[in-house]
Amino acid sequence: MKKVKSPVCPCSFNSRRTVRAIGMAGLLAVMIVGCGRAPSRTGDTAFQPLNPDSAVFWDRQTTESAELLRSLVDDFNKGWKGLPVKVERAGSYTDIFRKVTAGINAGVLPAMAVSYESMTSEYITLGAVRNLDSLVTSAETGLSAEELNDFFPGVLETNRFPEYGNSYYSFPFAKSILMLYFNKKVLAEAGITSPPETWEEFLTQCRQVKQRTGKFAHAVQADCSTLNGMIFSMGGEVVQGRRTLYNSEQALAVFKLYKTLAREELAYLIAPGTYEDNVALAKDSIAFVLRTSSALADMKLLMEGDLERWGVKRIPQKDPAQPSTVLYGPNVCLFNIGDEQVKASWAFVKHFTTPEVSVRWALETGYMPVRKSALQHPDMLAFWEEWPYNREPYDCLPIAKPEPNIAGWQQVRDFAARAVTEIMTGIYDAETAARILKESADQALARAANF
Amino acid sequence: MPSRANAVVRLISGVFRLPDTLLGALDDLLDALRRRGWGDAPAALLLLCPGLLILTAFILVPMGSTFYMSLFGGRHGMGSFVGAGNYLDALGSHDFRQSLLVTVYYVLGVIPASMILSFLVAFGLYRIRVFRGLLRSFYFLPYVTSAVAAAMVWRSLFNPQSGVVNVLLGYLGAEPQQWLLEPRGVLYLLSDGMVPAAWGPSLALTCIILFDVWHGCGFMIVVFLAGLSAIPRELEEAARIDGAEGWRMLRHVTLPLLSPTIFFLLVVGVIKAFQAFNSFYALTQGGSMADRQNLILYIYAQFYQYGYWGYAAAVAVLLMLAIVALTLVQWRVLERRVHYL
Known part of the structure; x- marks a missing residue:
């Protein structure tokens, strides 16, 4: 039986091999077009804020503790004249880690996020986290030596990163x-x-x-x-x-x-x-x-x-x-997204670690207060009276050691x-x-x- | 005023006629090309364009990006150029080889079991006269159920402390098992420790395989039923007149005529099995145990959890090459045995 001849394109490329080679070259060219170099960041780098009108805080709290956090944020915003803080639930700690690393590569970040030490050290290498040394020691907005001494040493020390000049790159949040x-x-x-x-x-x-x-x-x-x-x-x-x-x-x-x-x-x-x-x-x-x-x-x-x-x-x-x-428990790290955002975030972090707020947070969530003076607060003393075991975790604070942050x-x-x-x-x-x-x-x- | 109104009407009707006009012009152009001897190639190319654009944007460009990324080191981004360094690291990594082995065990477990079970069920459904539609829907149900939701149920069934499976084993006088938490090999457990614990798939992996066989059979059953229904009755009747019955009919008539369906399911099934993620993740909670971490979970952990983007991209490229190679081998070896009507 005679083979039926298919209609042939009159163009000069009638050799199958040539057509295939050109096809493959085209495919390769298209693939190479997709090869855009992703930004590689080292050192402190400025990022775009997720929301320029507020200092967004990515957190993982749910149910009652999430409501309490929102209420604490509202209280803070009422007395704060700068950018308002806005708390957003961003999933589990692992979800937040993934979102932040994706945000770092996209160049857009929230103002702050809850972060374990191991997570913070990853963000530091990418130049995304704000070094807090100048904020902590600032005469105007920082903490006095007396206030710093009021923090439980372990709770504070875990936020200093020996691999990065022993600087503060995060601050205690929910320990x-x-x-x-x-x-x-x-x-x-x-x-x-x-x-x-x-x-x-x-x-x-x-x-x-x-x-x-x-x-x-x-x-x-x-x-x-x-x-x-x-x-x-x-x-x-x-x-x-x-x-x-x-x-x-x-x-x-x-x-x-x-x-x-x-x-x-x-x-x-x-x-x-x-x-x-x-x-x-x-x-x-x-x-x-x-x-x-x-x-x-x-x-x-x-x-x-x-x-x-x-x-x-x-x-x-x-x-x-x-x-x-x-x-254990996470800290908060602030991202390099501009002075206004950092200013609002730091003011909130400072407010959150005041003895009064620390006590309220501890009593309603079960997390530890970060300040020694919180343990003398009347509400705390009344809480310990309710059930003898309520006091046990607090007694362990001086002996609790943080995990590595490398x-x-x-x-x-x-x-x-x-x-x-x-x-x-x-x-x-x-x-x-x-x-x-x-x-x-x-x-x-x-x-x-x-x- | 009337002339202005007329102009507006003409403009609006012109706008509405624009697509017609453009399509007409395009048709004329294609006709002209055809008359010059270009045949249907320009029209075909035009029709392929939307598909090619989507394929380029969502498949080829990401593939190119992945390959490019695989040539760089760094964490949570791209560091310095390392060439084939990530590929060499992967090939030398014990965890990568272990994940590859888990993937192979999984594919070898899921594909034959799903295909044989699906064929038997489909064959039974094809033969029975009553409740066929109802039973077909019944068998298809697992496939349309969310894998994550179904996995939650399976996790509770296989719970070592309170799961139904261990309760049933208890009634039968058998020892309770750790099921999804058991990293020891199923051969080790069956042989009472005579086979080393590291040999063969772990019991946890076997549970994942069972889940995916249960979950994926519905689709294969429907495709097998379609294939069986497409076999011409005359051929079966002719074979029957020639004395073929039962096993001989199945072996020499039904299965050969079903071979295109079997071939399709095999190729698609193997590709899907190499890319399995949902069942592994949902049943193990993304756990890090090596005995139940397939290559996709390994890539996921390296990329998202540990931030080795280039390395994860290199493993993804290796996985893609393995799937392409395996598909080509299947094509070359098995297609010769496929009987198209």
């Missing part, structure tokens, strides 16, 4: 502390009258709960901050310079504790990002939970107002005479959570998990420093 929540009813069923002071007692009580009630004693949340808090309470540190100490004797003791809890089925692992442990404690299914002090308000709700059934106290220690726990720490957090999960699920023993965590964390920090 909290790792605490031990315990269910008195379950402990009583196991014949235990008081919660543990040391990790050895903790393990003994876990075994006792398991043996006498058949219940799990603890629900483990695989989380870097919790791990760090436990290492601190063992008398250890987690980082030295840009090298982690996850293979230290104290870290190993924590990993071995996790291993024992898993091997003897004294504890189980909860799904990441959930509050299954808090719910289990409220349902009298477990005896202990390690969570932030800011969970206190939620726990009261879960316990449906029953204050007899549970309590909260300092996490167990290796040596109760030298206690330590972890301080670039690359975000990735280390994931590796730490992975290590805890691998121990709890029986993949690795304590030594192997510690070694792998140490290696991968050090590599991540080195990589972040080299990029």
Whole structure:
């Protein structure tokens, strides 16, 4: 059968290969057109404000605490003559981190945002965060030496970045502390009258709960901050310079504790990002939970107002005479988007950390006040009188240590959570998990420093 | 005044006739080109233009940007030029290789299971006479359900403490499992520890595979049903007269005639499986465990969480090359076995 000849274009390119080559070249040209160089920023750089008419504050608070924050902002705006502050909920901390980094590359930023130390150090490298040294020490708008001394040292120190001249790049906002929540009813069923002071007692009580009630004693949340808090309470540190100490004797003791809890089925692992442990404690299914002090308000709700059934106290220690726990919770960083915006933002941050506002914020949200004088406030004293355990987190403030604030720490957090999960699920023993965590964390920090 | 009104009417009607006039002019131009021997090529090119523009703006330009970005270092932006450095870093990275392995396990788990299950269900639906429409809708339901919403339900089903699956296992006298939190290999668990824990997909990954088989089967069933309905009855009857029945009919008549459908589902399914994100993210909460982090989640973490834009772009390019290569291999190897009617 004769082949039907297709209509041929009379143009000179009748060779298929030539047409293909031209097509490919065109495709490549179009792709190359898309290759626009994204801005690379180092050092302090000016950005465009998200809203030129107000100082936008990106936050993550929800429900009652979000309403309280709005009300505090309204109060501030009433007495402030400059640009008004406008608070916007921008999602979770991770969402805010993603939005800010996207904003940095787009060249448009809010006036300020809540930020963990590891997040702030990333923004500093991109030249987006305002160095607060001149604002803090300014005779006109800054804080006096007396006022600075009124801040809890740990709360303030975590906002200074040794890698960047030990300058202030953020200021305290919503701090909290790792605490031990315990269910008195379950402990009583196991014949235990008081919660543990040391990790050895903790393990003994876990075994006792398991043996006498058949219940799990603890629900483990695989989380870097919790791990760090436990290492601190063992008398250890987690980082030295840009090298982690996850293979230290104290870290190993924590990993071995996790291993024992898993091997003897004294504890189980909860799904990441959930509050299954808090719910289990409220349902009298477990005896202990390690969570932030800011969970206190939620726990009261879960316990449906029953204050007899549970309590909260300092996490167990290796040596109760030298206690330590972890301080976490975000700070606020101000972005380089012009003097008017920075001025309004700094005025708000200063207002927010005054003892009166600090007390109101602490009492209604469960976060810690950042000023020592707040602890003498009549409202605070009345709050402590309501329930003896209300005071426990505040007593831990002087012993709470901040987490590292070096670039690359975000990735280390994931590796730490992975290590805890691998121990709890029986993949690795304590030594192997510690070694792998140490290696991968050090590599991540080195990589972040080299990029 | 009347002349001014007339002018306005003429202007308005002229505006309304403008598209007609332009299309007429275009038609004349294309006719003229055709008469000069250009054939239908100019008209075809004109019709392709809108599609090409969209493809260029939303596919080719971003692809070019990604490739360009992959040649630079830096965090949360583009630093210095590193050439192929990011590619070499990725190929040397244990986490990248682990994510690739997870992706391969996932593809090898989801595609055969989905296709076999979907074909069996579609074949059953094709054969039955009653409730066919109802059952077809029933099987299609998971596909139209939001993956994130369905994943929430699956997470509660697989909850190690309170999930229904462990409760049922308890009734059967079996040990409760950690399901979505279990990083040990499913082979290790089934063999009671005889196979190393790191071999094969983890139980968590297997749960994700099961979820996606359940979620994706609806689409494949509908496509298989369309393929089965398109097989000419005469061919089946002719085969039946020649003595073909049951398995022989299926093996030598139905499956060969269904091969274009199978080929289409295989190609599309493999591409989709390599790009899976929703189920992984929703079931694991974006967790960082290596045993359930496929390449897309790995890219996501490197880009958004750790800020290695260039590196993430390089991994994205490698993934795209892998998908293109695999699709071409499928095309070359399998298309020969496809029987088009």
